Amino acid sequence: MIKHDWTREEIAEIYAMPLLDLIYRAATVHRNNHDAQEVQVCKLLSIKTGGCPEDCAYCPQAARYHTEVETEALMKYSEVMSKALKAKEAGATRFCMGAAWREVRDNAHFDRVLEMVKGINSLEMEVCCTLGMLSETQAQKLKEAGLFAYNHNIDSSRDFYKEVISTRTYDDRLQTIDNVRNAGISVCCGGIIGMGEKTTDRVDMILTLATMPEHPESVPVNALVSVDGTPLEKQKRVPVWDMVRTIAAARITMPKAMVRLSAGRSQMSNMEQMMCFMAGANSIFAGDKLLTTPNPDWNDDAAMFELLGLKKRPAFKDMETPKVEGIVNSDVLI
Numbered sequence: 064m065i066k067h068d069w070t071r072e073e074i075a076e077i078y079a080m081p082l083l084d085l086i087y088r089a090a091t092v093h094r095n096n097h098d099a100q101e102v103q104v105c106k107l108l109s110i111k112t113g114g115c116p117e118d119c120a121y122c123p124q125a126a127r128y129h130t131e132v133e134t135e136a137l138m139k140y141s142e143v144m145s146k147a148l149k150a151k152e153a154g155a156t157r158f159c160m161g162a163a164w165r166e167v168r169d170n171a172h173f174d175r176v177l178e179m180v181k182g183i184n185s186l187e188m189e190v191c192c193t194l195g196m197l198s199e200t201q202a203q204k205l206k207e208a209g210l211f212a213y214n215h216n217i218d219s220s221r222d223f224y225k226e227v228i229s230t231r232t233y234d235d236r237l238q239t240i241d242n243v244r245n246a247g248i249s250v251c252c253g254g255i256i257g258m259g260e261k262t263t264d265r266v267d268m269i270l271t272l273a274t275m276p277e278h279p280e281s282v283p284v285n286a287l288v289s290v291d292g293t294p295l296e297k298q299k300r301v302p303v304w305d306m307v308r309t310i311a312a313a314r315i316t317m318p319k320a321m322v323r324l325s326a327g328r329s330q331m332s333n334m335e336q337m338m339c340f341m342a343g344a345n346s347i348f349a350g351d352k353l354l355t356t357p358n359p360d361w362n363d364d365a366a367m368f369e370l371l372g373l374k375k376r377p378a379f380k381d382m383e384t385p386k387v388e389g390i391v392n393s394d395v396l397i
């Protein structure tokens with residue numbers, strides 16, 4: 064039985080447990096629901112970088128902030144396919160394409176993304192996209208093309224969200240997540256810590272996720288990567304203890320979810336990452352770049368897997384429904 068009626072008090076109590084007890088409890092839940100040696104390796108690719116009209120205070124891709132990120136056009140199908148193939152060869156089983164868009168528009172660019180989804184699906188990788196807000200029809204089109212998962216984060220609590228973003232609301236976010244869910248796409252939804260939020264905001268963020276009628280299948284926990292030029296450039300690195308607590312709370316409240324140790328690994332030692340895996344994280348983004356910021360390279364991670372005795376989780380593990388095959392339209396293969 065998966066619990067969906069978590070209360071704020073219960074989650075606050077979990078978050079504040081003595082650390083060793085918290086890790087032990089999270090590790091137990093993890094072992095009861097997953098093979099604790101397995102960690103999924105995912106690859107991110109920014110297919111449309113920078114120039115975004117939104118004002119997310121953490122984001123180096125927002126056009127209004129002066130960061131080092133240069134605006135680039137939507138990548139070509141063939142370039143994306145060759146990156147995906149390389150990622151597969153390096154051992155990634157999930158490929159996530161990110162676009163610095165406020166929302167998806169029904170135009171040739173979206174059509175090209177649909178072809179990319181079909182192409183990557185044909186590589187037998189779990190294909191994920193994060194493209195901003197989506198309508199129900201757009202979600203259905205992505206599903207038909209074979210999209211496996213869609214990433215759309217709630218980022219923080221409803222209260223704190225307003226402090227970080229003014230160009231859209233928390234309800235806009237939840238609406239897109241509903242559209243994704245209704246189209247039968249696997250939901251990837253998590254947040255960022257270290258933006259200046261309080262512990263209660265982290266508890267409320269987990270509460271929102273853990274009381275969804277269906278838990279997200281995937282919960283990324285990002286440590287803020289503070290980027291020069293963004294309003295959050297001066298934020299201090301979040302203590303690893305807070306990452307461990309947030310990951311543990313996500314693992315305990317959403318036992319079946321993949322909990323992803325996402326942004327922030329470049330600043331973490333193997334020992335710190337090990338504590339996150341112990342607390343229930345079972346996925347990482349690999350390769351020397353996240354979307355625009357640095358990440359440990361493939362060799363560092365291979366060495367860490369060796370050191371910790373981890374093995375790579377295969378694609379489509381524990382899937383009930385077979386994957387959808389889309390047929391690539393050769394007209395857009397440019």
Ligand code: SAM
Pocket residue numbers: 121122123124161162163164165193194195196214215216218254255285286287288289290326354
């Ligand atoms: N534009 C789309 C959107 O906002 O949904 C997709 C791309 S956006 C970059 C994907 C996610 O990356 C954001 O929701 C946020 O959680 C995370 N992110 C962005 N910048 C970050 C940063 N500096 N540190 C940590 N996470 C970050």
Ligand code: DTB
Pocket residue numbers: 107123159161193214216253254283284285288325326352353354355356357
């Ligand atoms: C998520 O929660 N984290 C990833 C993925 N989903 C798309 C993105 C992290 C981005 C970090 C900042 C950057 O590299 O631009």
Ligand code: SF4
Pocket residue numbers: 115116117118119122123124125162163164165195
């Ligand atoms: Fe745009 Fe997404 Fe960055 Fe916000 S997080 S500025 S929506 S790319």
